[in-house]
Amino acid sequence: MAKAKQLARPPKKQKAKSSEPQTADEFQEAADFEEETGGKWRAGDPAKSGRAFVRALEIYDKGLQKYPTSFDLAYNKARLELEVTQRPALVSHIGLPLVDLLKQTLESHRYALRLNEQNPDALFNTSQVLTSLAEQLSEAGDTATAIPLLQEALELLSACCSRQEMLLEQQQADFADAEDGGVALESMEDVPASTPGSEDSGQMATIESPVTAHDLLDTVHASLAALTTLVALVEHHALDSLGDMAQSLTESKAPLYVGMLPEDAREQASFTVALDRANFVAAFADAQFTAYLIESETYLTRIEDIFSIPNKDQDITALTCEAEARTEYTFSVLTRFTGSPEFPTDICWKQVKLAQDLYTKASKLESSARISLSRGDVEMLRHRIATLPNVKLADSVRRSAPTLAQNAQTYYKGAVRLATDEDGELRGKAGRRLAVIGHLRALMYGIELDATDAMGAVLNRALGECVEEGLMDVDLADAIIAKGSG
Template structure:
């Protein structure tokens, strides 16, 4: 989920009038709808969604009258971004996620035009760009994703520079006070209200309060930059990889350590851990891109994984465990893909990496019973089944080949688990994916092992599509898929 920067606003006044007249009144009316939406978000997503839609309509009306109100523009964009990060809300908004992200990007670009130096809107715009790029890439449109990610990185660089400047200014102001500088006496709380945001028509007393920049804010920007880089390396041409690697190295070895040392001592250990995990995720994606471009061999790829995931206390962090499991699974899929036409497939090393991945997921599930982890465990078992059923001319231990029926059964069990515990709307996407995978593995067990199941059968057309999806993701090979694929 994207991290979203929010302004701090002064305490709300009394209930807004029925017909807002000023920019402040439009903001107050929208605030009330947002508060209502927040109350119902967990218990009734539909009611929450309706309240947020009403808030967005109020923002639109306010911006029609006060086109240069940065507060209204920013908060409309921020609310849209929050909605896009919650699948349960998106399903009740009535707009497909990609279209909603495009609308959200337009709103952020509008706010950015009103105040192009505000670090919060710079940061949030980068988050929209990254989220949209991820959705487009998942839909197979990586060509459109690349410029979005590049723009996100440019905005994050500008955001970081602005944050560093503001922090330096804050430190200088604080030093002046310590050295005997004069501070203004404030007679009452009204003196705390800032001046209106530049270009903000009619904003009056309720202008936003820009909170001081902290080292944590700079680390958030580093994290977002590394996340965008990690996504981007999978799409660019191989000749562009080195420059992205240099950017990541600068972030992890220069900027991040500087910012970590600026934190209170009690916060440094957790921040160092987070940076190490960011680095591990980037290096694993970078190595995968280099391997697929024939720039490195599998041994180098695996050595890098071993090195970057040697993170202290990772066994106590579910994100670290699942990230490493995903990286080792991706290593296996890339190796299988690259050697699929050769009898010299390194099957047993791949098998070993999948065993490590499954052990990592087992450790993670003890920390949190997540449907996503059950789904991933099912996927790992399907890939292991793919290896266990490789042609006879591939060198593979008999014990691995004999495990194939059990692996198919395990995959079915894990997919059932994902369906069972994905009970709320937040996990609806995971639930639907697990249901599709469950239909595939049920068909597989019937076709190859004669095991009938009480699980509902998918229609042939749908099953063909899901099998094709499994081939694309490397969960099964083409020959096995053809053998089990029903006729349309």
């Protein structure tokens, strides 16, 4: 997710501290102090960092009780909540489940927007909360709630883009007036912008930073990310309109904004747009294939074409995104042809092999728990294909099954080892996968179970996740459960 947009503020004034803030300005300074404290402890002590952020939020609440129309206080409270939701290690110290915290954060953003509905940063950040909440709800199976949230996010991003374009045009006109010898309007960088509804309490005014082409590209990036999530959730009749939106962003708006950048920044920006487009096209093709609107050959051709991005082998994100797209292709084709001798084994085997190769390249650029977990999942999927009954498979593929299971176990152990405090959820998932592969190897290949391998409810949950994500079929999961309870 894109980083939350910050409102720029003037340097703090040195002043004697009072026991309690009195003005909106003082409430903001007190909250700033706690935010700085939280930032210092973020890496070393998440609990202490979380407590500081909670104190900052309490100060914002007290300030808003006294100055309910202060946009600065409302915006910065919402912005801090958004930042906390993006750091799993902090969420556990806030005292709310992530979904509940995101709902609270959404209400804070909507409050700030009511005070200044045209502020581009508030529009952008609100869209990010909506997208994050929708992703959490869709993962929990609540698609009906997630879809309108994503649609609202896209509406806000469209409004944000329009506002940014208007402000940029105004800035360029002011600059042209100055170059022509006229009297230029004062720069937005130097003049405090008024915040509608703020009390005249002697508080510092917010300074809005000038809009840049980078800001417009951030909005395009966020819009494409929301569209990529949405296409997997909507009914097939809604796909064409989403495709048109993505096409307009990537073929009309993005090239225009890239052209506004300094020449030395254009190549990287174009690469980012190309990757955003590739992620959307892959998700769009998957949605069309799932809806029986295209066949697997068309789906695969689109993936091959769209990820032909120059210099992608030196970019971790590009490598992992292509690997995910090829893995998702295999999942979807396997789902359609489960139990059928028509399953295109050679094609799908090649795709998961290519996916593993891409993850291997990424791991050489950066070793991470997330990549190790993904590599384990690919080996699990390859193991499933290698043990499919009633399909034609090369003998070498059949014989590779025990090695694939062993490889998956190795990668899952690596994910657990590499996971940091920020990766708590990922570590838990890797640990559950590790238990599954241990039981699978015990059942299928007679490998002795490790004493730490999970049993009971934990194992059942882990097996359910693997079945849901297509890493193993339900018959194998049932056999593991039966053996564990026998």
